[in-house]
Amino acid sequence: MRSCWHPEAWQVINNLVSMICRLCNGEQDANTDFVKLELMEFLSMIPPNEINHASVSDHLHIFTSSCVPQALVMLYMSPYKHNKECATESVQELMASIRFMLPQTVSSQFVPVVLLLCKMLQRAAGYDDSLYKFCRSSLGDLVKDAKNFNHGGVVDDDDNKVVIELQDMFPFAAEVASKLSRGLVSSVESVSDFRFLRDDVTDFVAFLKPLKAAVRYHLVSPSILPSIAKFNEEINKIKFVYMLFDGMLKTLVGCFEKMEGLVIEKKENGGWDQFLVILKELHDVSKLFQGGERCFWKSLKDFTRSLCHLIVRYAKRGEDYGWILDQKDAIDFESRRHLVMLLFPVVVIDEYDDIHEMLIDRSQLLAESFVYVAREDPERLRRGLFLEFKDEEATGPGVLREWFFLLSQEIFNPKTGLFVACPNDPRRSFPNPGRVIALALMNNIQVGIVFDRSFFLQLAGKNVSLEDIKDADPFLYSSCRQILDMDPLAVDQDALGLTFVWDIDELGSMKVAELCPGGKNMIVNSRNRKAYVDLLIHHCFVASVAEQISHFARGFSDIIGEEKNMKTFFNSLALEDFDRMLHGSESDISVVDWKAHTDYKGYLETDPQIYWFWKLVENLTAKQRKILLFFWISMKYLPVEGFGGLTSRLYIYKSNESIDHLPSSHTCFYQICLPAYPSMAMMKNRLDVITQDHVGYSFGTS
Structure with missing residues (x-):
């Protein structure tokens, strides 16, 4: 051992494997803590900053040639409970150290080791085993975090060597996709286990990353895949990714068909927060295939209600929703508004904030x-x-x-x-x-x-364009439209008498601005009149207000x-x-909606004062209702949803003030304070005062 490279590392690994063998043989004096300690000791020997990675390769050779992965799996499958616990802790510690302790250039070389552990655990313990799923997720994270991909697989940054073949990821990607599909279907049929569904989504996204990177080099129409797949290994990779995409998209369509009814009935089962994540991933994959993006959106066109529900309910600040906003006609106003408002920072007012x-x-x-x-x-x-x-x-x-x-x-x-x-x-x-x-x-x-x-x-x-200025300058719009619609012969005979200039009135003084270099000498004719109109619009509505x-x-x-x-x-x-x-809303303020969103404190809905109040509000003009609303909540214009779009219900409080007093309001809390006026006539007199435009905001207290 002294004559070989890295004798200390060989010694640590030899001690580690020996201890595992003793534990598996049931020896009473064997130390389970020793396994994890020796494993961490070995990892600490790997040089993290060495430019020549030959030493890292040597350590990996020591680790694998000594059958450490096989020994750890053997320990995990041991009939002794303490051995299983020891193996679980050791493998989890190993995965965490590879991911977070070692630099990325080193951890990427451990990918084959993690792959080997996953394969052995899958065969020995099965797909549903917790340690296998943990290792599979760790493999996905390592693959996702790798910086270098090519069409062959995950590549080491330094020598450009493929450390894991693309085909090695196919079984895991297919397994996760299948499990995820079942979870999604379950989420619209019954209450799902949210945690495992989120884990499956995370793994699905991780394993797709290198697969997408490989397909990105070969833009292929799905229609030709069957005929050429058997002759071309690269096309087989592309076909695999397309089959994942197609199968998952069909699953989502089936889920949306059931979700539409649940949204109407307001019966959400849970677990739906992952649908947007999967949709984003599938949309990204769809762009890798000719016609794929069109197919993606066509599949969703009948499920606008479900898609919009997911957006409003689950879209979160900090995520990228450009893929949806690029197809803004596929969603409704409320969803578009929700997504663009996520671009703004959240307003959180705290007494300790420096507001x-x-x-x-x-x-x-x-x-x-x-x-x-x-x-x-x-x-x-x-x-x-x-x-x-x-x-x-x-x-x-x-x-x-x-x-x-x-x-x-x-x-x-x-x-x-x-x-x-x-x-x-x-x-x-x-x-x-x-x-x-x-x-x-x-x-x-x-x-x-x-x-x-x-x-x-x-x-x-x-x-x-010309059509865009119709409201801003109807006279100019009409003039430009006439120029474009005139008989070409008349234009060419200089019937317009125009050149490429525009007269500007600056503080009563007329100035001439050329629309282009040499514009004074360019006569407008039938061939250049479109250019003249475009330049004129640009000058009046773009250049002149650019600052x-x-x-x-x-x-x-x-x-x-x-x-x-x-x-x-x-x-x-x-x-x-x-x-x-x-x-805000263009509609007149609805008294019915107003009343439906108002509660009472001190009054009952059946009290005469409440009856009189709403009767008087019904008889107010549209302008007076706005002034009353402004007096009440400091808003003249409601959200497009009406009163239901406000952040709070409204309140009518019974005021203890004398009936000689006018109503008052606490606008912060959407409260109007109404004295118990003895007659409808007196209440009308008081409302007439506060619904005058010049005093409508004078009595609010907060």
């Missing part, structure tokens, strides 16, 4: 608000906002909602010059500082504003985190989606 405090003078609302918002570190703004109005006691979420609404209305007021209203739709406007809008979205506050299509498209990084849009985008990105998230946000929504998120 951003603001003290605002109502008479200087716009100026002071922008000082607080524009100059503050975005990180503090994301932590939460606390606001007070000067000389007012009210604080809390209700005051914050009021501030967002009032500030947005002020920003979008044409008199401020920050925005210009669109002639065809006075609700729509051009760019403003983006932090305010992003903060309103992050805090789920509807501010009654929508944006012009051309602005929205540019935030998404898309081009602006403002850049400022808005930068402000929005400050809150959502980065520019990539901002573009994903706007790319994943239709303009109508964004309208609904920012503006």
